[in-house]
Amino acid sequence: MKKLMLGNEAVARGAYEAGVKVATAYPGTPSTEITEFVAKYDEIYAEWSPNEKVAMEVAIGASIGGARAMVTMKHVGLNVAADPLFTVSYTGVNGGLVILVADDPGMHSSQNEQDSRYYARSAHIPMLEPADSQEAKDFVKFGFKLSEEYDTPVLVRMTTRISHSQSIVEIKERENIELKPYKKDIAKYVMMPGMAIKRHIVVEDRMNKLAENANSLEINRIEWGDKKIGIITSGIAYQYVKEALPEASVLKLGMVHPLPKKMIKKFAKEVETLYIVEELEPVIEEQVKSMGIKAIGKEIFSVQGELSVRKVLSAISKEEKKVINKEILPNRPPVLCPGCPHRGIYYVMNKLKLHATGDIGCYTLGALPPLDGIDTCVCMGASVGMAHGIEKARGRDFSKNWVGVIGDSTFIHSGITGLIDIIYNKGISTIIILDNSTTGMTGHQDHPATGKTIKGEPAPILNLVELSKAVGVKNVRVVDPFDLKEVEVVLKEETSKDEASVIIASRPCALLSKKKDPVYKITDSCVMCGLCLKLGCPAIEKQTNKVVINDALCNGCGLCTKVCKSNAIVREGE
């Protein structure tokens, strides 16, 4: 049966067909839907883990336990999971282990555009890179075979355009894969120096064998065309190449690490000019050039952002780029939704002129005017440690004008360790946990404090108040972010203390509730003071000589009525 599938759905289907038993992940664009789709299969145990490191460790455990296991994350998540990654390369696997990583060239929804292929090279783990949804499914299945055959974890690298594009996939049945027997083997699974030294030799042998066999792998293939131009490429770049230069000869790499050196040499010999077309870093290019082969790559392509058919065409055919006149238009940056609970906190922080170390989530959007809510955003959990660092650099008085803001899911992911540090090292930071009862930005995934698993089953609820107290925070306050008066009082009190504080701003994400409250409107009593505009609500619009509420966008949260001093905002119909 043929089906139109998102790349991410195809990955999930591949895991299902490959007989995967355990799948773990922490959500992150563009990888999130993979595990959501996996969770729909009753035959697979799936979980949202608190972070990528834990997800990786659970998958490693499942593999050693004899099951086929898959762990999924976005590129920056692999940094979090890098510690187990490098050593599971040494231990190898029992049941097949696929590590799925989704890169985000062009940074559609990320804080950097690092290239995960470097991880494959430095951890000595083979990496496959699909170029459409069918390959996404096939490569995941092939990854499991490869993993068991070579006793290695296998990385499968997606990029945003593969993850979030739909193309046609042929559906097959699930393979019946038995659990492999478990046998205690400390020489293989206990990585103390004595054992690890021996395993490192095994790893090098494995990679040499794989590199040799890469030359005959079906997923590495040459498509001969006109031999004037030869192009080595992989993943989405392959699609751009085929559309831009349908006549050219192409060496399509399905496995981007290790490279099929003989195949590359043969290809290079037969083509007149060799190009390497790859997004982001010159990973293939540098290896090809180090083989003494003349090739053109990043001389004509950028290491930044995504490629396109147009970029490939103009770089290789040196065709003049037609200049297209574009009008300069107001940007439409993503914004906090109408009714978003974060808005109340940022409004008060702005009023009190507080600075903030920020974190990764919807609330990062509060950085932009008019809320101007945060000063920094580095990575998951960083707000907490960074707030502490600001204090240690500039002293307590300076620090009292600062807070750290972090979401509930992000706090559990890696904020909690920073909080332990603040307490242990006598910090006085105030940390605000913006608890909207979900993982918002990635599209509402459950986490340990929501009371539900990925399969929708009830789960114990991690209590953030008790957790904060347990690590030694004496001042833990819970506020409703829409009670602006209380928020202001609590913020003033806690930031002035010579002790660390945690403020939990608790109100569910506006998108979680399906019910739409009656909308508000602005009456003639409006004096155009502009206070409501400072909320940065997309539903409140400034027009030439009035302010209006867009009834199609308003979700009826009523926060604007609390900042209006003229009582000019009333419910529709009142």
Add this chain to the structure above:
Amino acid sequence: MNTKNILIVGVGGQGTLLTSRIIGDVVINKGYDVKMSEVHGMAQRGGSVVTHVKYGDKVYSPLVEERGADVLLAFEKLEALRWIHYLKEDGIAIVNDQEINPMPVIIGAEEYPEDIIEKIKENCKNTYIVDALSIAKNLGNIKVLNTILLGILAKYLGLSVDEWKDAIERVVPSKTIELNKKAFLTGYNLK
């Protein structure tokens, strides 16, 4: 057949994704190769969204290039103007005459451009401007804005009405099938 390229643009939350899913369903049932690229995550939060749909005998890149679109289906007129240079010279722009202010305009830092429709017409010979929001309101649910626009697009793409109605039945939630079919036909029969 040559690849047909459609670019669907709008503002996060307007329902552009459902539109592309229905198109995808129709063309896959016709036996075409098809690729679609959509936006997830951060870009959904009220930002500009764009969906690429390509179908034909063989499709490689999932992305429509500048000057590569046969049809631009715009759910919002500022977004129509933002993406108008993606249209081929003889391409068609279907534009919902709705204004959604972006944040820089809302806070008064920038102005929503005037005479957008004129500017779109300057850049494109074949334009179809429609107030689909009012039509949706008349039908009783502003959410069917997307199927109304789909109806207009369907007329340009050809294929039979029944094929579209079947696809709607397969793609939209069962409770909303009748409403969506009605909205589709309303769009299809405009003009």
